[in-house]
Amino acid sequence: MSKVIRIGTRDSELALWQAKNVQAALEKLGHKTELLPVKSTGDLNLDQPLYEMGISGIFTKTLDVAMLTGKIDIAVHSMKDVPTALPKGIVEAAVLIRANSKDILIHKGLDFLNSEGTIATGSLRRKAQWLNKYPSHSSVDLRGNVNTRLKKLEDNNWDGAIFAAAGLERINLTPENSLDLDWMIPAPAQGAMLVVAMENDTETRDILKSLNHRESEICVHMEREFLKILEGGCTAPIGALATIEGNEISFKAALFSLDGKKQVSIERRIAIEDAPNFGKECALKVLNNGGRVLMEGIKEALN
Structure with a gap:
């Protein structure tokens, strides 16, 4: 060329x-x-x-x-x-080719996990899942690029902040005081x-x-199809993750209420050849299983 x-x-x-x-x-x-x-x-x-x-x-x-x-x-x-x-x-x-899809917690010590605490994140998805697991905690909004957010965490009295693992790994900024959040469902295509x-x-x-990278493409398209049907974008706490294991795809996804108290989730395994439209199929199941009412409440609260 x-x-x-x-x-x-x-x-x-x-x-x-x-x-x-x-x-x-x-x-x-x-x-x-x-x-x-x-x-x-x-x-x-x-x-x-x-x-x-x-x-x-x-x-x-x-x-x-x-x-x-x-x-x-x-x-x-x-x-x-x-x-x-x-x-x-x-x-x-x-x-x-997809990098690490996990979320990680950057913290100042983990004692707060068993008591009250404050977590920083600009993501409704991360906030909802954190409050679902730690209902006694509170959250504060955190914006900016990776470096800015790390500095804000350092300068404030928050107990921790949630980041995408891949972002920190790519620019060699993952600190020792970090914890993989294996239980948190990542953003579609994270x-x-x-x-x-x-x-x-x-x-x-x-x-x-x-x-x-064809395998990465198959997985992220399934996750984003799920997101699209649920009408998520940045305005709803939606997580989705597809992973290829041999000849199968493992898919797990969830929609949460803003306070994390309610969730509608789905977890399925399918053959790779059945991947087309599967994200849509899963999203429709979530909507029909209480997700539609949950989405209406989220939109009303944010407008």
């Missing part, structure tokens, strides 16, 4: 790491690239909880505009930040990186096919 592939990315340390990872893979294949960092609306407004901002794709919209106006050729995202419906003209071009391109740019899309 003779043209330079212009790579759009947010300008946080983690986003740049992800984009440089894609850049290195493309250059290894012999392609010329250029990195173009931008600030997203979600990065600029750190004073307001995400669910209050009412914008779909708060971390991706700026890059969408840059792509649609021809300023960049591809964009690299944390897939969990990407809306389930992409803007017209933009398509998924590659899902990279730990996965997505590269998007223009639908009509067949040359670039053909190149990106070689970066796609």
Whole structure:
């Protein structure tokens, strides 16, 4: 390919790491690239909880505009930040091999787990699951990039904060005082990186096919299909995780009330060949098993 592939990315340390990872893979294949960092609306407004901002794709919209106006050729995202419906003209071009999908707790000692405590997180999903397990605890909102959130935890009297394990691992910031939250269901597509391109740019899309990891793609699409049917996005506490084990896919997912007191969950195993539409099937079961009423209550509380 003779043209330079212009790579759009947010300008946080983690986003740049992800984009440089894609850049290195493309250059290894012999392609010329250029990195173009931008600030997203979600990065600029750190004073307001995400669910209050009412914008779909708060971390991706700026890059969408840059792509649609021809300023960049591809964009690299944390897939969990990407809306389930992409803007017209933009398509998924590659899902990279998934990293650690877990959430982890960064703490100042674990004695508080058996008493009262305060946890920091900007995620309704993490807050709901934490309060479900630790109903005597309280939570505070925490926004910003990874480095900013770690500094805020250090500067405040909170007992701990919840992070995506993959984000800390990618930029070598996982501290010793961390605990894997094996019981917490992650966000759909957590730990996965997505590269998007223009639908009509067949040359670039053909190149990106070689970066796609099929097993990761199958799993995250199932999780995001579940999310889409439940109408989640950033406005509902929804977790979903699909993992491939041999010739089967193990799928577990749940919808929680905002206070964590109620949940509707599902756990199933299927053959890999039955993957298409399975996320939708599971979401409909959750909706019909009390999830629809739960979603109505969540929307009413957030509006």
